[in-house]
Amino acid sequence: MKKYIDKLFVLGSLLFLATSCETEGQLTTLATVTFPSAIEVSSSTIVLKEDVSDQPALLVSWPxxxxxxxxxxxxxxxxxxxxxxxxxxxxxxxxxxVAGEDVLSKSFTGAELNKIVTDLGLKPNVAADVVIRIESTMDHRIYSDPIMIKVTPYLKTVVIGEIFMPGSYQGWAVETAAALTEIQIGVYQGYMTLPVGAGPGFKLNRGRNWAQFFGAGDTNADMKNMSDTDFTLPGAGSYQIKANLNTLKWSATPYSWGIVGTSQPGGWDNSTPMSYDHQTKTWKITTNLVTGALKFRLNNSWTINYGPADPSTNTINLDNGNAYDIPEAGLYEVTFKINEIDPTSNGYPKTATCTIVKK
Structure with missing residues (x-):
């Protein structure tokens, strides 16, 4: 009798597995998945130049x-x-x-592509072949057929110049205006916060004086030497400002470090933005916190974030999963300082510093 019961058990198990497969649907790991066509690039021969390295240099597209x-x-x-x-x-x-979810192209600036190929070992001013393929991932990874491009990288010049940004946000005092640091030849980058209620106008000055300055040209994005027309920001908030003296163009991109975690109102979903003190080059916020966790991230996203490898120190580490513990509720001043001279070509530093002080 026992052997018949055993046979019925095996048969029932097989029927259960078959039914489960039908109800759960086909697993992608059991199916053949391929790229339906070849990937494409905007150019197969690229000569990179430092003076236009903030401009798009390569677009990779795929099906x-x-x-x-x-x-x-x-x-x-x-x-x-x-x-x-x-x-x-x-x-x-x-x-x-990483390009992202359900996106079918990725653009690279000259600076980004130059860093990639030099990290691979390409020599400056020498054309060499580079192979590109696309990785597709759901529950498993597949790859496109590779294609080859020829790239000539440049040798990045060490630059240390500055220009300055007097404006309504700080009373038009050029002596204390935000500085934009030269990150490439003729390309300057800096950060500032436009307070609520402050005027949006500003100029860009060669020195901490009014001997030479730039104002708006035909459009707000155009830089014109000695123009009386102010540049204008879109509204209150913190910005990354870029000015290109090679192309006489400038841009303002919303940009803010913030605190995130269970100690602040947004929990782990929404950061509380900090303001930039351009004179001390420090991000700051004074706010009420409750008991809970706290760490730092950029632009309300987890793409770039910092947590303490050792919560007993003021050093915070890139992509670290740890957080500080806020032991009691109250009013706190929190600061965050980071050396991010040129994130596009150098990446973000592995460490930054912070302070968390109860008032």
């Missing part, structure tokens, strides 16, 4: 990869040397840049 189930697909671009894409270690040294 949509369809998996058997409906869910977001994450794409990434991989760059490698032709000598490193074969054998047991194939693509092991590739530089991988």
């Amino acid at each position: 949509k990869v369809t998996y058997p189930i409906s869910a977001p697909v994450t794409y990434a671009v991989q760059f490698d040397m032709p000598s490193d894409i074969k054998g047991s270690e194939a693509w092991g040294k590739a530089i991988r840049i």
Whole structure:
């Protein structure tokens, strides 16, 4: 009798597994998934120049990869040397840049592409081949066929110049105006906060004086030498300001470090933005906190974030999962200081510093 019961148990188990497969649907790991067509690049021969390195240099595009189930697909671009894409270690040294979910292209500025290819080992001012492929990920990864481009990188010049940004936000005092640091030849970058109620106008000055300055030209984005027309910011908030004296263009991008965690109102979903003190080059906020966790992130996103590897110190670490513990509720002054001279080409530093002081 027992052997018949055992047979019925095995048969029932097989029927259960078959039914489960039908109800759960087809797993993507059991299906063949491929790129339906080749990937494309905006140019197959690129000569990079430092004076226009903040401009787009390469656009990589690819077709949509369809998996058997409906869910977001994450794409990434991989760059490698032709000598490193074969054998047991194939693509092991590739530089991988995440493009995002359900996106079908990724653009790279000259500075970004120059860093990628020099990190791969390309020599300045020498044309060399670079291989590109696309990675598609849902529950498993597949790859496009690779394509090859030829890139000539440049040798990044060490630059230390500054220009200055007097405006309504600080009373038009050029002596205490925010400084924009030269990050590439003729390209300047800095940070500032426009307080609520302050006027939006400003100028860009060569020195801490009015001997030479730039104002708006034909449009607000155009820089015109000695123009009496003010540049204007879009409204209150913190910005990354870039000015290109090679192209006579400037831009203001919303940009703010903030505190995040259970000690502040937004929890882990929404950061509380900090304001930038351009004279001390420090991000600051004075606010009420409750008991809970606190760490720092950029632009209300987890893409760039810092947490303390050792919460007993004021040093915070890039992409660290830890947080500070706020032991009691009250009014706190929180500061955050980071050396981010040129995030585009150098990346964000591995450490920054902070203070958390109860008032």
